[in-house]
Amino acid sequence: MLEISITISFIFLSIGLVMATIRLLRGPTLPDRVVALEVIASMTVGFIVLYSISYGVPALIDVALVLALTSFLTAVAFARYLERGAQLNDD
Amino acid sequence: MMIEIATSVLLLLGAFLMLLSGIGIIRMPDLLTRMHATSKAGALGIGLMACGYMVFYSADTSLVVRALAMVVFVLVTAPIAAHVLARAGYFVGIELWEGTIKDVIKERYDLKTRRLGSAPKRRDDEDTY
Numbered sequence: 001m002l003e004i005s006i007t008i009s010f011i012f013l014s015i016g017l018v019m020a021t022i023r024l025l026r027g028p029t030l031p032d033r034v035v036a037l038e039v040i041a042s043m044t045v046g047f048i049v050l051y052s053i054s055y056g057v058p059a060l061i062d063v064a065l066v067l068a069l070t071s072f073l074t075a076v077a078f079a080r081y082l083e084r085g086a087q088l089n090d091d
Numbered sequence: 092m093m094i095e096i097a098t099s100v101l102l103l104l105g106a107f108l109m110l111l112s113g114i115g116i117i118r119m120p121d122l123l124t125r126m127h128a129t130s131k132a133g134a135l136g137i138g139l140m141a142c143g144y145m146v147f148y149s150a151d152t153s154l155v156v157r158a159l160a161m162v163v164f165v166l167v168t169a170p171i172a173a174h175v176l177a178r179a180g181y182f183v184g185i186e187l188w189e190g191t192i193k194d195v196i197k198e199r200y201d202l203k204t205r206r207l208g209s210a211p212k213r214r215d216d217e218d219t220y
Contacts, residue, residue, distance in 0.1 A: 005099035009106035016113025031180035042133035075172035082179035
């Protein structure tokens with residue numbers, strides 16, 4: 001029961017990660033890429049939580065906590081960089 | 092047994108919301124609609140998966156407290172991050188989707204000073220919206 005649902009959750013997260021990576025590579029403007037990076041960070045937090053349940057390593061929640069914190073700081077820093085006049089298209 | 096079922100349900104729901112945010116970020120037409128998908132599903136997905144973690148390790152109080160702190164932190168900061176990014180994107184001048192019916196703040200925002208003014212004066216020949 002739990003093993004099957006953990007496997008399905010891993011599959012869901014992997015598909016979502018692939019889609020976010022496609023948007024990161026394609027994304028026409030810089031803000032799109034920033035949003036895709038934030039989604040990738042939150043999916044990585046989900047991966048860490050899943051891993052710590054399925055392999056019985058409960059201490060990994062600290063890693064997830066710190067990653068969630070840094071992803072928020074990244075979003076704020078990128079927003080300030082954008083507001084101070086970044087180039088919208090890098091191609 | 093109950094713990095296993097509750098953990099499975101919470102994990103599956105969280106992972107499904109993350110999958111939805113992945114679909115949304117690739118299918119939606121412009122930045123603001125994409126953020127509509129990603130911020131909601133990101134915060135709720137992380138929250139539900141951490142709740143599954145809490146149920147699974149509910150015997151150990153310190154782990155539950157740490158997971159709870161993560162849930163609270165994510166729920167508080169996700170709207171802030173989304174707002175800041177959307178605001179920066181709007182100022183940088185992203186293109187809105189061509190099906191956008193009304194951009195309400197376009198005529199109220201002064202893009203030079205970046206302040207939100209009041210609504211422009213209604214003309215007599217204009218219908219109310």
